[in-house]
Amino acid sequence: MDSVSDNLSGEVAALLAPLPSLQVQEYFNQLITSRSCNGIEVKQNLSNGKGVYAKSEFKEDELILKDQILVGIQHSSNKVDCLVCSFCFRFIGSIEKQIGRKLYFKNMGLSGCCDGEEDDCVKYNGNEEQCGASSSNHNSLPQEVVSSLMNGEMALPYTDKFPLPSPLSCPGRCQEAFYCSESCAKTDWETSHSLLCTGERSETISREALGEFIQHANDTNDIFLLAAKTIAFTILRYRKLKAEYVNKQAKQSVSKQSLLLEAWKPVSIGYKRRWWDCIALPDDVDPSDEGAFRKQIKDLACNSLELLKAAIFDKECEALFSLEIYGNIIGMFELNNLDLVVASPVEDYFLYIDDLPDAVKEEAEEITRPFLDALGDEYSDCCQGTAFFPLQSCMNHSCCPNAKAFKREVDRDGQAVIIALRRISKNEEVTISYIDEELPYKERQALLADYGFSCKCPKCLQDSSIA
Known part of the structure; x- marks a missing residue:
C-alpha cells in the first residue's frame, strides 16, 4: 500500500499532469537558447506529442545539437575501469x-563487465594504492609498478600529449565522487549530491540508510540511483525557490504546491509511464508469467523507495516519495534515456604510440x-552510463532517421x-532511431x-506491405 x-x-x-503547452514551449525555448542550438525548435506533434524540427537547413555530418544532462550516472561497475x-x-x-x-x-580479479555477479560492482575510493592486491593474470605487472603509476611516481612516454584535469574530491568528503573542476563539484553538490553524499558533510537524514539504498541499487538496478538523483534535484530546487521567495518578502503568498511544481518542471517535461507497466518483458519470462513479473518489478521499486525515504525524506516534498511518482520517474528513464558514452584517452594514447615513426616508436x-x-582488450574501455537529456528526449523515432547520436573527436x-x-x-x-534500424x-x-x-x-510502411 502506498500511503x-x-x-x-x-x-x-x-x-x-501535463504542463500547459505555452509553459512547455517557453521551457524548451529557454533550453535551446542556453545551449546555443538555435537551428532547431521543439514543436507539438499531433501524432507523437512533440518533436524536434529544423529551423534552418543542416548538411550531412553537421552538428545539430549538444544537449547537457539533466540527470545521469556512470554505471557502478564501470567505475573500476574509468575515473x-x-x-x-x-576523464x-x-x-x-x-x-x-x-x-x-x-x-584483484575485478573488471567493469557487469553481469550481475556480486563482485562486479565495486565501491572504490581515491587510495587504491594503499591496499594490497593479488595477481591472477599471467600478464599482470608487479604491484609496486601499478602503485607507482597511480601515485604519479612513474611517467610514461608522450602522456603530456594527453593532459587530463586533476581530480578534485567531493566537498562532502565521501571519497566516492571526484570532479574535473571546482565548478562541477559545486554544481553537483548544489543540484543533487549534497543529499546523496555518504561523506561526513552530507545533508542526508541518515548516511547509513543512504548506504543501504545505494547498495540495494548496485545489487539490483542502478536506474534507482537516477531516480534518487531526480528526487534530490527537485527537493534542492524547491528549497532554493522557497529561500528566494522568503528573501524577496513577496506580498503575494505562494503555496508550497506551486513551488514544488516549479521545482519539478524540468522533470515534468519528460514522457512518463510507470516502470512496471512499460518495462520490456525479458526473453526468459514466459508471457503467461507476465503479471507476476510486473508485480515483482513493482515490489522491487517499492523496496528501493522505502530505503530512499529513510535516507532523504522531506516532509514539504512528501508527494515526491509516492510510489506512483517513483514509478513514473523510473519509467521516464526506461523510455527516454540515452546511453552515456565518453571515449577513453587511454585508447587514444596507445593509438598515438602505434602511429609514431618507427625510430621513436620502438623505443616508446x-x-x-x-x-x-x-590491459589486454580492455585498454580501450570507455566511460559508460545512462542519462536523461531534455532536448534529445524530444526527438522522435524513425527506422530511416536523418540524425544520430555520435561523439566527435572533440x-x-x-x-x-x-x-x-x-x-x-x-x-x-x-529523427533518430531508438533501435537497430537494420x-x-x-x-x-x-x-x-x-x-x-x-x-x-x-521504411516500415514499405516493409509492412511485403511482410
Missing part, C-alpha cells in the same frame, strides 16, 4: 593514473608494451551530441512496442 499516494493524491496527480568527473563525466587524473587504477582492479613501445599487454564529456546523417531541410522533423520489420516493431508505439515511418 503517500493515498494521502496526497491531489498533489501526486498535479505533478504528473571520470561525477558531474560532466570527463580525470592522468593517463598513468587511468592505467594504474585499471590494472590494480584487474589484478619498450616501455608501453608491457602495460598494453597487461566531444570529451557526457553531453549528447546529435549529428545529421544526411541533408535536413528547413522545417523537417529531426533489423527485420517484425523485430523492429516488437522492440518499438516496448516504447508504446507502432512505427509508421516510410
Whole structure:
C-alpha cells in the first residue's frame, strides 16, 4: 500500500499532469537558447506529442545539437575501469593514473563487465594504492609498478600529449565522487549530491540508510540511483525557490504546491509511464508469467523507495516519495534515456604510440608494451552510463532517421551530441532511431512496442506491405 499516494493524491496527480503547452514551449525555448542550438525548435506533434524540427537547413555530418544532462550516472561497475568527473563525466587524473587504477582492479580479479555477479560492482575510493592486491593474470605487472603509476611516481612516454584535469574530491568528503573542476563539484553538490553524499558533510537524514539504498541499487538496478538523483534535484530546487521567495518578502503568498511544481518542471517535461507497466518483458519470462513479473518489478521499486525515504525524506516534498511518482520517474528513464558514452584517452594514447615513426616508436613501445599487454582488450574501455537529456528526449523515432547520436573527436564529456546523417531541410522533423534500424520489420516493431508505439515511418510502411 502506498500511503503517500493515498494521502496526497491531489498533489501526486498535479505533478504528473501535463504542463500547459505555452509553459512547455517557453521551457524548451529557454533550453535551446542556453545551449546555443538555435537551428532547431521543439514543436507539438499531433501524432507523437512533440518533436524536434529544423529551423534552418543542416548538411550531412553537421552538428545539430549538444544537449547537457539533466540527470545521469556512470554505471557502478564501470567505475573500476574509468575515473571520470561525477558531474560532466570527463576523464580525470592522468593517463598513468587511468592505467594504474585499471590494472590494480584487474589484478584483484575485478573488471567493469557487469553481469550481475556480486563482485562486479565495486565501491572504490581515491587510495587504491594503499591496499594490497593479488595477481591472477599471467600478464599482470608487479604491484609496486601499478602503485607507482597511480601515485604519479612513474611517467610514461608522450602522456603530456594527453593532459587530463586533476581530480578534485567531493566537498562532502565521501571519497566516492571526484570532479574535473571546482565548478562541477559545486554544481553537483548544489543540484543533487549534497543529499546523496555518504561523506561526513552530507545533508542526508541518515548516511547509513543512504548506504543501504545505494547498495540495494548496485545489487539490483542502478536506474534507482537516477531516480534518487531526480528526487534530490527537485527537493534542492524547491528549497532554493522557497529561500528566494522568503528573501524577496513577496506580498503575494505562494503555496508550497506551486513551488514544488516549479521545482519539478524540468522533470515534468519528460514522457512518463510507470516502470512496471512499460518495462520490456525479458526473453526468459514466459508471457503467461507476465503479471507476476510486473508485480515483482513493482515490489522491487517499492523496496528501493522505502530505503530512499529513510535516507532523504522531506516532509514539504512528501508527494515526491509516492510510489506512483517513483514509478513514473523510473519509467521516464526506461523510455527516454540515452546511453552515456565518453571515449577513453587511454585508447587514444596507445593509438598515438602505434602511429609514431618507427625510430621513436620502438623505443616508446619498450616501455608501453608491457602495460598494453597487461590491459589486454580492455585498454580501450570507455566511460559508460545512462542519462536523461531534455532536448534529445524530444526527438522522435524513425527506422530511416536523418540524425544520430555520435561523439566527435572533440566531444570529451557526457553531453549528447546529435549529428545529421544526411541533408535536413528547413522545417523537417529531426529523427533518430531508438533501435537497430537494420533489423527485420517484425523485430523492429516488437522492440518499438516496448516504447508504446507502432512505427509508421516510410521504411516500415514499405516493409509492412511485403511482410
